[in-house]
Amino acid sequence: MTGNDVSTAGSAGTSGTQGVHEQVVFCADEHSGLRAIIAIYSTALGPSLGGTRFYPYASEQAALADVLNLSRAMAYKNALAGLDHGGGKAVIIGDPSRDKTEALLRAYGRFVQSLGGRYLTACDVGTYSEDMDVIARESRYVTGRTVANGGAGDSSILTAYGVFQGMRAAAEHVYGTPSLRGRRVGVEGVGKVGHRLVDHLVEDGAEVVVCDVNEQAVERVRRRHPQVAAVAGRAELIAEPIDVFAPCALGGSLDDDTVAGMNARIVCGGANNQLAHAGVEKQLADRGILYAPDYVVNSGGVIQVADEIHGFNMDRARAKAAQIYDTTLKIFRIAAEEGVPPAVAADRLAERRMSEVGRIRAIWLGQ
């Protein structure tokens, strides 16, 4: 970080690939070393909600670009999850293993608090429920805390459940039945979300084949479900005769090569930002592969932490996550009706909800 780093003016209010962000807040506390950026893309549907990423960005510009993308994505995700939340996200610039201290997290918490609830934070890369407990000592606007502190616990539970519901919707759309019984599903990445998705798939009677760069993760799944097959990597997985491909690892799984070699008729997984670049959604559609938009089907996690704000109730949260089935089906229907890929249909549906529901605030409530 030097004073010569540059930040794009897209930080707020410049139409473009980033969209128009409502508010971008740079925060610093000299003594604790805190450097954070909180981005609020939209509060049309309610207080913005999204996690805090703690990451050693190479520059403030890189951090800004990331938080602008992530906060925009949260607006779309929260809109289609049916939540009363706008999109927000925060990044703390630093190496969490070295820079994460009580003072830094609490200084950050004071900035979250200072926004008066316009931004609600939660866990993301580099932050954990224990960190949210610390931040919550300075701010009411924190979710994703530990269970002992009233938190919703591990949000990968409902993330995996939601991905499974999205996959059922895709099966219904393609095969006329939501069951995955007898379907062959390839799961890329069996970490926090992927291994729980395997549980759902096995229970539903699917054949599962997995891959993971972490051999221990694969071993853990195979101990639990000996019938699950494993292959070396993504390339081998998509070359398998599979019906469904479930990217549950890092983003960018769907690139030109993956799509060209794909045997699956359905893509539906828990990873964020699955499309490596714009246009891949069109390539998938052209090859007759049904793509369940990532941010629609992986919204179970945010549904889980959003529920915590009202005092966590797992049954209520699970029922909400089950609606991902209906939303995904609706997106496939709109895509067919409007002749666009499902990713485009999802964006349109999200924008419509933000615009239409946001507008009702013009109705004065009395005092």
Next chain:
Amino acid sequence: MTGNDVSTAGSAGTSGTQGVHEQVVFCADEHSGLRAIIAIYSTALGPSLGGTRFYPYASEQAALADVLNLSRAMAYKNALAGLDHGGGKAVIIGDPSRDKTEALLRAYGRFVQSLGGRYLTACDVGTYSEDMDVIARESRYVTGRTVANGGAGDSSILTAYGVFQGMRAAAEHVYGTPSLRGRRVGVEGVGKVGHRLVDHLVEDGAEVVVCDVNEQAVERVRRRHPQVAAVAGRAELIAEPIDVFAPCALGGSLDDDTVAGMNARIVCGGANNQLAHAGVEKQLADRGILYAPDYVVNSGGVIQVADEIHGFNMDRARAKAAQIYDTTLKIFRIAAEEGVPPAVAADRLAERRMSEVGRIRAIWLGQ
């Protein structure tokens, strides 16, 4: 404004000429066209206070640079004015004659309100008390409103009064008496502040010579005080045999040429940013010219609007502005003791107050 504009990373937390800003908030509202940046340099002494500038900046980068400088300057000004306020400032990017609408001002007001009182706004270039009345329809954290709405009214009244007090302190330091009777004072700029300063000087028995690019402004002063002389411009004014030079026009009056040609022994005026570049304060000291730091002696205006927050009382505000005399004397004393120019002594005193008074918050108050 394009997405390719760049902003320095100094926006928050980068030590350098801008200092470390506590918070920098980019705000946008697509429908009203609002683009604003609110910069909070420090809240060590209390809620940040500073005006909103409405200006057609050539780029977001230029707006950011301006608001960072201005908010830092407000922190120092408020600290030495003895106020319980940190330093903040805001800029709205646009042409006020074309872009200023009720919706835009009210959208801006909602962002001011959203900061929960961490930033209090007021008038600045391009904004007027009538605009503050509009902003106040969306936010409690607005001062500088019209008198009819409980506002403090024209803040140039106490600005001029404070500059006069600073000049009395300089006379005390140089001549051993605060009176300006018989001294020849050159006033550059007889607009809102300058013409009121002339009133104080004439009343105190000073000889006054003025200049202004606006001939009508000069005529107005001479109608009121026929004994006041006028010269063509700044170059002619500083070439006059004057004891005191009072820059009350735009910033940057004190450059290499002005200082080299200066006859005055004292410089004390109402303009902001009088030093054209770093180092001029040293040149003045080397020539034996006593410089009363601009932000110290022109703080009567912010003292006036700060008083409004508690329900405006002109007597209380004037008594507070009268303390500029003591503060200015104290700065001259510290400068002499520490062997530095008064501008450096002022900065040190401001930093000391921010640090020492800011630290007392560590004492827990109970709940």
